[in-house]
Amino acid sequence: MTKKVYTAISADILHHGHINLIKQASQYGDLTVGILTDEVIATYKRLPVLDFDERSFIIENISGVKEVISQDTLDYTDNLLKLKPDYVVHGDDWTSNDLKNIRLNVIETLKQWGGQLIEIPYTQGVSVDKLNETVKSASSMPEVRRNKLKKLLNLKPIVKTMEAHNGLSALVVENAKVVKDNEIESFDAMWLSSLTDSTAKGKPDIELVDMTSRLRTIDEIMEVTTKPIILDGDTGGEIEHFVFNVKTLERIGVSAVIIEDKIGLKKNSLFGTEVEQTQDTIEHFSQKISQAKKALTTKDFMIIARIESLILNKGMEDALTRAYAYVNAGADGIMIHSRQKEPDEIFEFCEKFTKEYPNVPLVVVPTSFNKVYEDEFARRGVNIVIYANHLIRSAYPAMMQTAKTILKNNRCYEADEACLPIKEILTLIPDK
Ligand code: SPV
Numbered sequence: 001m002t003k004k005v006y007t008a009i010s011a012d013i014l015h016h017g018h019i020n021l022i023k024q025a026s027q028y029g030d031l032t033v034g035i036l037t038d039e040v041i042a043t044y045k046r047l048p049v050l051d052f053d054e055r056s057f058i059i060e061n062i063s064g065v066k067e068v069i070s071q072d073t074l075d076y077t078d079n080l081l082k083l084k085p086d087y088v089v090h091g092d093d094w095t096s097n098d099l100k101n102i103r104l105n106v107i108e109t110l111k112q113w114g115g116q117l118i119e120i121p122y123t124q125g126v127s128v129d130k131l132n133e134t135v136k137s138a139s140s141m142p143e144v145r146r147n148k149l150k151k152l153l154n155l156k157p158i159v160k161t162m163e164a165h166n167g168l169s170a171l172v173v174e175n176a177k178v179v180k181d182n183e184i185e186s187f188d189a190m191w192l193s194s195l196t197d198s199t200a201k202g203k204p205d206i207e208l209v210d211m212t213s214r215l216r217t218i219d220e221i222m223e224v225t226t227k228p229i230i231l232d233g234d235t236g237g238e239i240e241h242f243v244f245n246v247k248t249l250e251r252i253g254v255s256a257v258i259i260e261d262k263i264g265l266k267k268n269s270l271f272g273t274e275v276e277q278t279q280d281t282i283e284h285f286s287q288k289i290s291q292a293k294k295a296l297t298t299k300d301f302m303i304i305a306r307i308e309s310l311i312l313n314k315g316m317e318d319a320l321t322r323a324y325a326y327v328n329a330g331a332d333g334i335m336i337h338s339r340q341k342e343p344d345e346i347f348e349f350c351e352k353f354t355k356e357y358p359n360v361p362l363v364v365v366p367t368s369f370n371k372v373y374e375d376e377f378a379r380r381g382v383n384i385v386i387y388a389n390h391l392i393r394s395a396y397p398a399m400m401q402t403a404k405t406i407l408k409n410n411r412c413y414e415a416d417e418a419c420l421p422i423k424e425i426l427t428l429i430p431d432k
């Protein structure tokens with residue numbers, strides 16, 4: 001009987017190494033190729049350039065391929081259990097890279113029916129890094145970056161978003177990655193927080209850092225990253241100004257702006273009712289949304305309305321009434337905010353809102369209700385989770401500690417332990 005052979009690939013940037021793999025694998029029997037889904041690639045690498053159907057079409061037309069199936073997880077186990085192949089073929093590069101654990105799972109699973117893993121030498125001369133660099137610079141262009149958030153919303157159960165306030169923190173969001181047993185975790189998008197942008201400049205979060213300055217930060221971050229950007233637009237300011245600003249943001253490749261329904265001197269929401277804050281009228285804020293929507297050119301750019309009713313103790317009814325009104329005014333999504341430690345009011349809002357508008361993206365910022373896991377939010381209908389301030393909140397105590405260590409010791413030897421080695425800081429940012 002003909003043997004069954006399985007291999008899995010992304011096939012987004014196709015090169016001679018793939019052909020080599022397929023050629024060799026097909027010599028062992030009937031070859032099924034698992035194509036990683038867009039969602040898997042988006043988490044593991046970046047949004048694919050070609051979508052799943054396009055990639056599958058290419059691979060099924062390569063000679064030596066008997067069949068193409070989808071692989072819905074980075075881990076092979078599900079497909080292997082379905083197919084029970086005699087052989088899995090893979091390049092030998094995965095013994096040492098992020099796929100190490102995935103490889104071990106393959107070996108374990110194959111043991112169940114005496115299957116075998118065949119590792120072929122990784123094709124030399126393939127400059128994947130160079131190909132990736134080309135894709136990366138193309139994918140930081142405004143037209144490409146802008147619609148990434150909408151694409152991710154379609155692909156992922158929840159879009160994981162982390163704050164960035166300058167080039168370096170944005171590089172952390174771009175590159176941070178954790179390898180687990182059978183998956184790889186990374187952030188999907190960046191939140192350009194007003195709190196952290198202001199704090200990084202030593203200023204209070206009261207719309208003092210103006211749009212001209214915010215645009216400088218955005219540009220600094222855009223220069224070194226490819227992930228989509230959600231801008232904290234504070235109150236959006238005057239309607240007449242907001243209409244201009246959304247056009248600028250759209251043109252430079254920001255994916256979304258979130259504006260909050262407050263008016264007058266804005267203070268940070270996490271103060272709640274401890275400081276004076278005034279909520280806008282539904283009519284005026286709805287106008288701000290609808291006029292800005294009319295000014296846009298593309299369908300990619302999103303204006304998300306942020307509701308402050310729970311922050312200001314105005315109650316659930318008020319929050320929901322506002323949410324429905326803002327959606328009717330054209331908002332592309334709703335952010336519901338709360339400063340309660342327990343997530344109850346957020347969950348109640350999610351349940352009621354998603355019943356009415358199951359397809360309108362819902363955003364939460366769990367700074368206070370921080371025990372909830374992402375998959376629980378996703379189950380309750382949340383589409384974007386924003387970790388709004390955690391990089392700067394962790395950087396500040398680390399910097400203060402180092403400063404004090406040097407003051408205590410009157411020399412810097414003791415501080416070295418908590419510092420990045422000089423060699424690493426010199427090479428952290430490549431010079432090309
Ligand atoms: C920010 O990050 O600036 C926000 C979210 O607006 S919060 O600080 O929770 O108000």
Ligand code: MG
Pocket residue numbers: 193194195205232234
């Ligand atoms: Mg803010």
